[in-house]
Amino acid sequence: MENTSHSIQIEPVAHYRGPFGSKFGIPRQSGLTDIEGRIVFTDKYRVREALRGLEGFSRIWLIWGFSANKPAKGEWQPTVRPPRLGGNVSMGVFATRSPFRPNPLGLSCVELVGVDDLELIVRGADLADGTPIYDIKPYITYADSFPDAVCGFAQDAPRPVLKVVIPEGLGISSRTKKALEEVLALDPRPAYQESPEKEYAMTFEGADVVFRVEGDTLTVTDYRALD
Numbered sequence: 201m202e203n204t205s206h207s208i209q210i211e212p213v214a215h216y217r218g219p220f221g222s223k224f225g226i227p228r229q230s231g232l233t234d235i236e237g238r239i240v241f242t243d244k245y246r247v248r249e250a251l252r253g254l255e256g257f258s259r260i261w262l263i264w265g266f267s268a269n270k271p272a273k274g275e276w277q278p279t280v281r282p283p284r285l286g287g288n289v290s291m292g293v294f295a296t297r298s299p300f301r302p303n304p305l306g307l308s309c310v311e312l313v314g315v316d317d318l319e320l321i322v323r324g325a326d327l328a329d330g331t332p333i334y335d336i337k338p339y340i341t342y343a344d345s346f347p348d349a350v351c352g353f354a355q356d357a358p359r360p361v362l363k364v365v366i367p368e369g370l371g372i373s374s375r376t377k378k379a380l381e382e383v384l385a386l387d388p389r390p391a392y393q394e395s396p397e398k399e400y401a402m403t404f405e406g407a408d409v410v411f412r413v414e415g416d417t418l419t420v421t422d423y424r425a426l427d
Contacts, residue, residue, distance in 0.1 A: 210334050211334075212242060212265075212332035212333055212334055213241060213242060213244075213245040213333055213334065213335065213336070214239045214240055214241040214242060214245065214320075214332075214333040214336070215239075215240055215242070215330055215331065215332055215333060216237055216238070216239060216240075216262075216264070216325060216327040216328075216329065216330070216331040216333060217237055217238045217239075217240050217329055217330075218235065218236075218237030218238070218325060218327060218328070218329050219235060219237070219329070219379070219404050219405040220327070220328045220329055220402075220403065220404060221328070221329055221403030221404065221406070221426070222268065222328060222402065222403045223268040223299075223328050224388065224400075224401075224402050224403075225383060225384075225388040225402030225403070225404065225409075226326055226327065226328060226388075227326045227383065227386055228283060228284075228326065228358070228386075229297070229308075229326055229358070230308035230309055230310055230324050230325055230326045231309065231310070231311075231324040232324070232326070232357070232358060232386060233324060233379075233382045233383055233386075234323055234324060234379075234382065235323070235324065235325070235379055235382070235383065236313065236321060236322070236323050237321075237322055237323075237325050237327070237329075238316075238319045238320065238321055238322070239262075239319060239320035239322060239333060239336070240319050241318060241319070246318050248318060251315060251318065251320075254312070254315065254320075254338065255314075255315055257312055257338040257339060258311065258312055258339075259309055259310065259311055259312060259338075259339035260309070260310060260312050260320075260322070260336055260337065260338055260339055261307065261308070261309055261336070261337040261338070261339055261344075262306075262307070262308045262309075262310060262322075262325070262327075262333055262335075262336060263305060263306070263307055263333070263334045263335040263336075263337070264305070264306045264307075264308065264327060264331050264332060264333050264334060265304055265305060265306065265331065265332045265334060266299040266300075266301075266304040266305070266306055267304075267328075267330065267331055267332055268328050268331075269299055269300065269304055276293075276300075276301070276302045277293065277300065278292060278293055279291060279292055279293060280293050280296050280298040280300055282296050282298065282353070283390070283391035284353060284354055284358075284391075285353060285391075286391050287390060287391030288391075291353070295352065305334070306327075308325060308326055308327065309339055309344075310322040310323060310324050310325045311323040311324050320336075358386060360382075360385035360386055361385070361386070361387050361416065362384065362385050362386075362387050362413065362416055362417065362418040363385075363416055363417045363418070364380070364381045364384045364385050364417075364418050364419075364420070365417060365418065365419045365420065366380065366381065366419075366420045367419075367420065370420065370422070370423040371423060372420075372423050376404075376405055379404075379405075380404060380409060380420070383404070384409075384411065384418050384420075385418075387413070387418070388400070388402060389413060396412065396413065396414040396415075397412075398412070399411070399412050399421065400412070400413075403426070406425060406426050407423055407424060407425045407426060408422070408423070408424045408426060409422075409423055410422035410423070410424070
């Protein structure tokens with residue numbers, strides 16, 4: 201008989217606030233961009249004493265929930281198809297960072313830019329706006345950094361692979377344009393999709409960003425503010 205005595209219930213201590221309005225387009229790992237966001241605590245955990253000493257750390261771990269996932273049908277799947285391998289090779293779920301897991305929990309290391317009125321300003325998060333944060337821990341170099349570790353099929357960090365073209369006249373500010381170029385250069389498309397005729401749309405800073413990819417060039421074709 202399965203022992204369920206160690207099951208726990210958890211609640212968010214905070215939520216992430218950032219530019220990504222949906223999960224499409226979000227960098228597939230933390231630290232790949234310099235996009236900034238905020239950690240906003242819930243009323244219960246918005247306590248100054250709980251943050252005492254945090255300003256002495258430059259990086260923190262976020263334990264969060266894959267809240268944008270659609271409910272799974274049936275039982276959990278032991279294998280997934282990582283985008284890193286082109287989306288057509290199956291690997292064990294525990295050998296990946298896939299969002300589709302037995303327990304939908306994510307782990308991200310982000311830069312702590314500062315503390316502002318009991319909110320944390322962070323950089324490099326791979327989270328959608330509204331993502332629940334279940335815990336926050338300081339990053340400690342001597343315990344958390346292993347530069348010589350073997351990382352299987354993900355040994356090397358992803359690099360920008362696309363040239364991004366954002367035409368003038370779309371009403372995109374210079375700050376937003378810079379951030380978009382950084383995000384889109386990583387190629388947010390599904391790994392199995394390479395049709396030059398297909399248009400994609402991602403939600404970023406309250407607008408739909410529409411783009412098309414042909415060869416190694418991504419061109420933004422439309423930028424529509426959401427109501």
